[in-house]
Amino acid sequence: MISKMKYSAALAMILFMLTAPSTFAQQSAQQSAQQREQPVTPYGDFCSLCSTYGICTIQTSPEKAERAIRDYYSKKGLDVEIEEISGRFIKAKVKDKGKVVDTILFDSSTGRFRSIY
Structure with a gap:
């Protein structure tokens, strides 16, 4: 047994x-x-150009802002396609292997990323 x-x-x-x-x-x-x-930055984040909570001494140029966006997402292994630059705002698509995983709005005066996906 x-x-x-x-x-x-x-x-x-x-x-x-x-x-x-x-x-x-x-x-x-x-x-x-x-x-x-899900969006890559669902609650937003800050780039390295400005400190936490969006404290920037000056508004960054569109070229520097675009580079900051690309650097931020390349560290996550993602690509960025800039769609539109309007004043201090940059709208971009975030892609993973060619597929759109998020659409973000970047405020170049605060360094803040917001997902609008």
Whole structure:
């Protein structure tokens, strides 16, 4: 009787070990798919040109702002396509392997990123 219980327990353990990795892999794939569907900067962020909370001494030029945007997202492994520059604001699409993952609005006077996706 005890040997049957040991056999059953061992069999159950082997089955668990075989199915657990695939279950965790499926969950991980679902989570990464959900993360890709969400904006990259959902609550906004600041670039390196200005300090935290949008304290800038002067408004940056469009060229410096564009470079700051590209640097910020390249550190995350993403590409940026500038759509429009209007006054102090820059609208850009953030792409991951050619697919748009976020659309942002950058305020060059505060250094603030906002997702408008």
